[in-house]
Amino acid sequence: MTSTTASKTRRRIGAGWLALVAALAVVGLIGTTLVFGGWTPRDALEPGSPAPEGTRALVRVLEQQGVRVVIARDRATAERELAAAPATLVLRDAPMLSDAGLARLAAEARDVVLIEPRSRSLDLLVNGSSLADVVEERPVDPSCDVPAARAAGPSRVGELYRPGDGVTGCYPAEGGFGVLVRENGEGTTAALDGLSVLTNRALPLDGNAAVAVGLLGRSPTLVWYVPSPADADTGTAVPTLGDLTPPWVTPAMVLLLVAGLTAAVWRGRRFGPLVAERLPVTVRVSETTEGRARLYAASGDADHALNELRRAARRRLVRLLGLSARTPAQQVADAVAERLGADRAVVRGILIDDSPRTDRELVAASDRLRDLETSVRATLRTERTPR
Structure with missing residues (x-):
């Protein structure tokens, strides 16, 4: 074998090993992210986003109606704005807050609108309500006496909820309701599926805009709280995918990565460079x-x-x-x-x-x-x- 051929062979082997290492690094990064981290849609229900799942259009509509919209990206700002004057609090799911912290934040607002309600927040803030089914988005009549829903007429539903004691359900579908409203003195606490009603994509459909303005525009000031991991209460951390999966998942994924690396080294091993050999005989x-x-x-x-x-x-x-x-x-x-x-x-x-x-x-x-x-x-x- 000539020196040029040997050099090309070594380069091919080196490139193959580099590609193998890069592939294993990518697999390891994906596995680490799945085990120890997590992600959420970047623009979903983001008040400053013009993306289809963002809600900037709703913010602009509320401002045109004379509502002062404050986007609070930390808990301290939200609490300061709520203490300044009677306001409506728009609250996404905030798993980093403890039950006491979540209840305390909601108590400072006159009206609370849960736009991404989970089981905990529904049970805690909407008097024992809970999640129900999820249906394909479609317009539904309000079938309730809540002024905002009655004035809006048919609106879209997606995620459904079961009302607790003293909670009014609007937009019924398949054993659940698309909107829950609980009266608490002069204020209200409402829950709805923000992705089906409030986003830039959904707002122009049916009566979605009217429902959104009726529930979020009751006060002169609206505080849109965007939860941050830094807002976590002492001893409370945002649960990662690793926290939510069984304990055996992490060692199983590490074992699979090690097994893949071992198999790659085993199957990719070579006993020196390939040598071209002339056949000893020619068969007629x-x-x-x-x-x-x-x-x-x-x-x-x-x-x-x-x-x-x-x-x-x-x-x-x-x-x-x-x-x-x-x-x-x-x-x-x-x-x-x-x-x-x-x-x-x-x-x-x-x-x-x-x-x-x-x-x-x-x-x-x-x-x-x-x-x-x-x-x-x-x-x-x-x-x-x-x-």
């Missing part, structure tokens, strides 16, 4: 043919041997007669019989039907095949000979 084609003939003779399968001869003869006859390579054997036999003016049954027997039982009959059938092919060639030469 005739020897291969003779070897196959001896195998046929040893097996005593005359019928199979004749079929091989017939297939080869039919291929040659197809070329001689200008037929398609896909022409069935019966049609080839008929074409040969027509060319020679012979009996079709006889020609079919030679090319298809006859079945030899002994080696002597096999030799005779082989001779008939050869004679048939020779006769066809002779008729073709006669046609081409000028007169």
Whole structure:
């Protein structure tokens, strides 16, 4: 092997190992993210986002209605704005807050609107309400006496909720309600599926905009709280996917990564560079043919041997007669019989039907095949000979 070839071989091996290491690093990163971290849709229900799942359009509509919208990206700002004047608190799911912290924050607002309610917040803030089913988005009549819903008319539902004691349910569908409203003195606590009603995509549909403005625009000030991990109460942390999965998942994923790396090293190992080696002998084609003939003779399968001869003869006859390579054997036999003016049954027997039982009959059938092919060639030469 020349030095140039060896150098190319080493480069190919090096590139292969680099690709393998990169692939394992990507798999490890994905596994680590799944086990120890998590992610959420970046723009979902984000008040400053113009994306389809954002809610900037609703913020602009509320501002045009004279509502002062404050986007609080930390708990301290939200509490300060709520203490300044009666306001509506828009609250997403905030798993980093303890039950006491969540209840304290909600108590500082006159009205509370849960736009991403989970089981805990529904139970804690909406008097024992709970999650129900999820249905395909469709418009539903309000069927309740809540002023905002009655004025809006049909609106979209997606996630459904079961009302607790003293809670009014609006927009009923399949055993649940799309909106829950609880009266608490002068204020209210409402829950709805923000993704189906409040987003830039959903706001123009049916009565979604009217429902959103009716529930979120009750006070001169609206505090839109965007929870942050830094707002976690002492001893409370945001649960990761690793916290929510069974304990055996982490060691199982680590074991799979180690097993994959071990298998890659095992299967990718080489005992030095590949060496080109010249074959010690050259086998002639005739020897291969003779070897196959001896195998046929040893097996005593005359019928199979004749079929091989017939297939080869039919291929040659197809070329001689200008037929398609896909022409069935019966049609080839008929074409040969027509060319020679012979009996079709006889020609079919030679090319298809006859079945030899002994080696002597096999030799005779082989001779008939050869004679048939020779006769066809002779008729073709006669046609081409000028007169």
